[in-house]
Amino acid sequence: MDFEFSDEEKIFQENLRDYFSKSLRPRIREIDEKGIPKDFILDASRIGLWSLTFSEDVGGQHASFTLASIAAEEIARADFTMATAVFFLLENSWGYILDKYGSEELRKEVLPKVASGENFLGIASTEPSGGSDVANLKTSAKKEGEKYVINGEKAYISGVMEAKEMGGGHLTLVRTGGKGHKGISMLYVPINSEGITVSKIENMGRMGISTGIIKYDNVRIDEKFLVGEENKGFYYAMDGFNHARVLVASACIGSAEAILEEGLKYIKEREAFGVKLKDLQSIAFEAAELYTKLEIARLLVYKSAWLLDHEEKFKDEIPKFSAMAKLIAPQTAFEVIKSVMIWFGAYGYTKDALIESGMRGLMSYLVGAEGALNIMKLIISREILK
């Protein structure tokens, strides 16, 4: 057993920390108000950030999910609004799925432009009637000759405006067969296809990346946009969620680490009643607990990433571990951020302190993005009670 990063992983982490401390941290407020800067998206593509997990023939680095987790953690340490981490994890988990299951033609058409930061790729699963019960989704795709004709609606979909503005689309779950999970296919749907209308939803946090509604009114797309085989889309999506959840968890840990570091610095300096806050045992003990809980969550997250990198051997363990990571990391991170905000006193409640942007961003993962917490419990309990 080895709990140390390899030399390659350490150098990768150091380089990214340095890069993001200059390219992202000073721009948190700008990201929260105006979106992830286009110049950053293009610049980061030079270091292969958006395509770490893709194959080399489509512009990727063929990197491990351990490296992708390090990247997610480092991005969120710098931009703890979560927006940039969301952009990163969508490209790297759903791009990975398109790379893994998509045809040669589709991979080569879509992924190089995602890698270069020219196009956006997301996932469209949730519908207005619900997101947790994926197997019962309603959006339909009927085969007519060499086309699929899509009708229906997706809701709370990340990156709708980015896809419209930059170009790109979403891996879209549609019903092509009978009821239940065996009637679902995955199609890559370019967002600028005729018959699509998009509207933006105003969220409370991670405003640097949009969320919105996609309506499909007789949208005709070529059959080449089918990912893998018809009626296997549910399985591809679950594979994608297993990967995305680990990166989500890494990002939650990253944002909490950055905020805890700020908190520890603050309590070492701030005085009340003639002593430093750190010398008040109630605060010092709270810091000790938070630090410990964050380390526990981080260990679970990296074990989950490691399992993804050893998929052949541990494929039965992966759904449970990804769900455990997604269950524990956002909750631990929220606890950390809430306590640090309180240590900061009134200053913590201001926009200047920036902590509020982290709290708002993190809430998306408590509410349900990439799977609601009860659904994580459902997956874990199913696995351990078999």
Ligand SMILES: Cc1cc2nc3c(=O)[nH]c(=O)nc-3n(C[C@H](O)[C@H](O)[C@H](O)COP(=O)(O)OP(=O)(O)OC[C@H]3O[C@@H](n4cnc5c(N)ncnc54)[C@H](O)[C@@H]3O)c2cc1C
């Ligand atoms: C910021 C943000 C971005 C998002 N981006 C995307 C995206 O890019 N693509 C996409 O497809 N979706 C996206 N989503 C949607 C997300 O996947 C859903 O919110 C999630 O799947 C839950 O679905 P729901 O919101 O419809 O809640 P519901 O499924 O209606 O669930 C409501 C509540 O009931 C609980 N619940 C449901 N079923 C059970 C059960 N069996 N047992 C116990 N409790 C249960 C849930 O835990 C939840 O608390 C995003 C959401 C947010 C907040």
